[in-house]
Amino acid sequence: MGRAASPPRTIRARPPCGRRSSPSTSEIATYGDAPEAARLHYECGRIWEEKLAQPRNAWQCYNRAFQLQPAFLPNIRAARRLASQVGNWNVAVQIIDSELGVVRDAELRAHLLHTRGRILEEKLGRAEEARAVYEAALQEAPGHVEVLRQLERLAIAAGDWPRVMELRGRLLERASDPQVAVQLLLSQARMKLSQAADAAGAAELYRQVLARDPQNAIAIHALRRLYNEAQDWAPLVELVLAEASASDEPAAASELYYRAARLLKEQLGDDERALQALQRALELSPGDHMVLAALAQMLEGLMR
Numbered sequence: 001m002g003r004a005a006s007p008p009r010t011i012r013a014r015p016p017c018g019r020r021s022s023p024s025t026s027e028i029a030t031y032g033d034a035p036e037a038a039r040l041h042y043e044c045g046r047i048w049e050e051k052l053a054q055p056r057n058a059w060q061c062y063n064r065a066f067q068l069q070p071a072f073l074p075n076i077r078a079a080r081r082l083a084s085q086v087g088n089w090n091v092a093v094q095i096i097d098s099e100l101g102v103v104r105d106a107e108l109r110a111h112l113l114h115t116r117g118r119i120l121e122e123k124l125g126r127a128e129e130a131r132a133v134y135e136a137a138l139q140e141a142p143g144h145v146e147v148l149r150q151l152e153r154l155a156i157a158a159g160d161w162p163r164v165m166e167l168r169g170r171l172l173e174r175a176s177d178p179q180v181a182v183q184l185l186l187s188q189a190r191m192k193l194s195q196a197a198d199a200a201g202a203a204e205l206y207r208q209v210l211a212r213d214p215q216n217a218i219a220i221h222a223l224r225r226l227y228n229e230a231q232d233w234a235p236l237v238e239l240v241l242a243e244a245s246a247s248d249e250p251a252a253a254s255e256l257y258y259r260a261a262r263l264l265k266e267q268l269g270d271d272e273r274a275l276q277a278l279q280r281a282l283e284l285s286p287g288d289h290m291v292l293a294a295l296a297q298m299l300e301g302l303m304r
Contacts, residue, residue, distance in 0.1 A: 038069030045078060055082055071102045089123040110141035117150060127154065143174050161195040178212055185209045186218055199226055215246055233267040241277070254285035261294065274298065 045061030048054045062079040065072060076099045083092040096116045103109055114137050121130035131154050137147045148171050155163040168188050175181040189205035192198040203226045209219035220243055227236035237260055244256035261277035264270045278295045285291060 038065040038072050038075065041065035041068065042072065042075040042078065045075075049078070049082060055086060058082060066098075070098065073099070073102055076102065084119075087123075089119050093119055093124075106140045107144075110137040110144045110147060113137035113140065114144065114147050114150070117147075121150075121154075130154075142170075145171065145174055148174075161191060165191060182209055182213050182216065185212075186216075189219075189222065199230065202226065214242070231267075233263055237263045237268065244280075250284040254281040254288060254291065257281035257284070258288075258291050258294065265298065271298065271301075 041061045042065040045058040045065065048061060049058035059079070059082060062075055062082065065075040066079065069075070076095060080092055080095040080099065083089075083095055093116055096112055096119075100109060100112055100116075103112065113133050117130040117133035117137065120126040120133060131151070134147050134151045134154070137144055138151070141147070148167050152164055152167040152171070155161075155167060165188060168184050168191075172181055172184045172188075175184060185205050185208050189202040189209070192202035192205060203223060206219040206223045206226070209216050210223075213219070220239065223239055224236065227233070227239065240256050240260040240263065244253045244260065247253035247256065257277045258281045261274040261281065264274035264277060275295075275298055278291060278298060281291045282288065282295060
């Protein structure tokens, strides 16, 4: 098959299709070297491989079929499968190249390039060549998720963080599972902080998490810390109030309303909303001495 026409090293050449014991021998002989004989050689190979478990003989049949009709896809794919099964990865790569010469569909080409890249990377230890093949696959199908993930992994290994962010953004665009999208956003936010020291960018990503998952504890805690560090009190208040409203534990919700009241009073000077927050805290926890004391102090200040 081009250079792939030679049998894999693990398979010694034998001419099974012309032997008396070979299936369809007389039928193959009728066609001689006509291209139509390629299908019969292919079927002969399948019998040797699948029914008689003799891969050496099967390979010779597939090889002969390729010589007669190089564009016969079922035969190319059977030969690729067999080369992979016996671990002859260099030949498998060459057969994929033959298949790429025939296939025109962009998604199928991307799948083949992805397979070729994985063989180069995982079986032959040629990571840089694999990276180039994955990039070629993206040219064929920009939304191919498996290719994006392979490139993401290689970019992480190389410490190429801008590229990692780009690839994760493209994965996010194609994420149909909400939880997958949330995990991608969380990973991007962590990277913004650890690799780019971009607190504002990380905060935006955490807000996107909460838009998809309003009670996501990781995003809530991260935003609390970021808002506190930036002394960005207004969004911090809204975050705490939203958390309090969503809580199904009265004591926890009361504490959050109390915390929001303090921020409203001390950082934003908004006495009216602070009073409302304290009243809500008291409704949820009527005997809370801390809330009662804060409420009394606020009412006394308002009456002066």
